[in-house]
Structure formats: C-alpha cells, structure tokens
Amino acid sequence: MKLKPVVPVLSCVCLLTGIILGHENGVVEVVAAEGSDAILPCSLSTKERITSKLFDWKKDGQKEVFMYDAGIHYNNGRSGQDEQFKGRVLHFPEELKSGNASIIIRNTRMEDSGVYTCFFPRLQPSQLFHIKLVVERTFKDRSGEITGE
Template sequence: MLHPSGQGVITVVVPEGRDAILPCSLSTKLSLQHEVFDWKKDGQKEVFLYSARDEYNNGRPGQDEQFKGRVSHFPEELTLGNASIVIRNTKLVDSGNYSCIFPHLQPKEQSFNIKLIVGAAPKPFVGILNITEDGALLKCEVPGAFPKPSVEWKDSDGNILPAEEPCVSYRGDHYYVTLLITVTKTDTNVFRCVATQQEISHVTDDEIYVPHCGKISSSVLILVVIFQVLKRLCLIVVFSTVL
C-alpha cells in the first residue's frame, strides 16, 4: 500500500539499465478496468495513461518521447486495484519524482508519489603511480558514477587516511572521480579505496598491496604496474560479461 500525496513518498532505487517497478495500488482494491489512472514525471511529462482499457501502448497519442516503448502496466492486476508500472532499461535521466493520479475517483481525486533514483555504481580502480624512499603514490579512479560518490582511502584497519583533494569531472550525466594519496610503510602495506553513494545506499571498494614503501627497483615497479593493468582489464571484461 502507498501513502497518499502529502503523507509520504515511496523511494525506488535501481541500477542503470535495469527495469524499475513503480508501485501504485488502491487500498480498497477497487477494480481499475473501467477507471482512469495517469502517471506523470516531475508534474509534467506524460509517462503512462490508462483510460478504460485505452492506453499509450495501444496507439493513444500524448506520451512523452522519453518513455515511448519502455513503459507497461500489469493488466492482470487491474481487478485488484493495481496501477503499478514498469519502466524498462532505465536511464539516469529517468530519475525524478513520479505521481500516480486517479482523477475520477469518488469522493475525490487521489494521487501517490514515488521518487525514482537510477544509479551507476562502478567499482573503483586503484594503482601505484610511483614508489620512492618517502613512500608510495597511489591513485584511485571511480569512472562514470551517479549520484556523485564520496571517495576515501583507508588502511587495513579501516582508518581514514589523509589524501589530496579529489579531482571531479562531470561528463554525460556521470561523475568521474580521481583521488591520490601518498602512503608510508604499515604492518600490512594494504590500502583500500572506498566509494560511497549514500543516496542509493551503495558502498564499493578496491584494495592494493604495496610491496615496499621505500627503495624499489624499476623492474619490480614495472611488474606491479603490469599487474594492476591486467587486474583492471579483467574487471572490465567481467563487468561487460555481467551486463
């Protein structure tokens, strides 16, 4: 059951590219087969309209181009008062505030509010840029995230380490974050980069072992860099396979 507008908002969170179900059901379970319900985004864009078995997917005009061919309802659930919809292959631009409106219900119109958050949550990539007698310069990259993540370096005990100011760019509706840090020798020489997106309750990380925080031969450094490149390529292949 949903809360009517003014009493609460339902939040739906999905990864980019997945299908999103936006719930909307009447507590009375009134059959909607001969009723009207209208879905709008941000109070303006026409997402989906059902009117006594007439709908956008049956050729009815008026649906916003953003949603054409991507939105459907649950016909078998109409008799149970279910006006929920599915948005397929979600995009970042689908994020926003949606309203499910029953304009002709008696004694008065009813509406329900749903907030959709479409997120992109890539895993960070970490690597060694340089190792000197003073320590090791590490780099963490978070490519193509949304919403904007907070990025931190931590040691093996989970303590947050002081790092440089993050470099943040915004391209194609995605955030790209790079965070550098210089570390010195610890008991484990293991360091972890953590990316947190509070809006979608998502945390992901990557860790790296620094073989020496001090003098190191160029050949060893080259091997470490090669290992990091191969690790990154492997992650990209696995990620592409999953998609």
C-alpha cells in the same frame, strides 16, 4: 507481451531490479541500477477494480509517462507519451482487477530519476500517489579490456 500478475512478480523483480526504501513524507522511494527495470508501485487501498477507470502517471509533474483510460493506453494507440518513455513503460493488465496501477520502466536511464505521480482524477475523492525513482549509475569493470604491449 503478456505480463504475469504483479504480486508474485513484485516480490521477485524488486529484489533484482529495484529496492523500495519506504515512505518519506508520503513519498515511496524506489532505487534501481541504471539499465535495469524498475517497478513503480501504485495501488488503491480499497482494491477496487480499475479496468474501466482513468489513471495517469507523470514525471516531475509534466512528462507523460503512462496513461490508462478504460483500456486505452500508450501501448495500444493512445498518443501523447513523452519520447523519453516510449516503448519502455508497461503496466500489469491482470492486476487492474484488484486496484493495482503499478508500472514497470524498462532499461532505466539516469534521466529517469525524479518524482513520479500516479493520479486517479475521477475517483471520489481523487487519489494521488508520489513515487521517487532514484537510478544509480553502474560502472563496468573494464580492467580485463586493457591490453599491454
């Protein structure tokens, strides 16, 4: 699946699937409705090319969400991704040229809520970003499904 560049997508998709609420103590908060897609932002301010770099996304400091190492990642053969995220996490390959390591979590679930880190361990100095994802429960209107006698 080929994704379009993040800049145009981010301005449209975030409005539809998640809202970036801002920074609180260095943590970016993203809110998404359950079942929607959420973009978790992570970009180097230097806009340095990261196609040959390593970056690692984790949830709550433990669960492996997405790891990219010079082109090898969970969607093309790397093992170790937590079952919760298999087949649901994508990145923006074209955006790596401008330092963008953002990811999309497809079909968000309540259990996806938590604090995510985007870590560049080999950069000098290393870089660490914190993103809090809040997945809000969606309630379906089933009033039309009720039938009376």
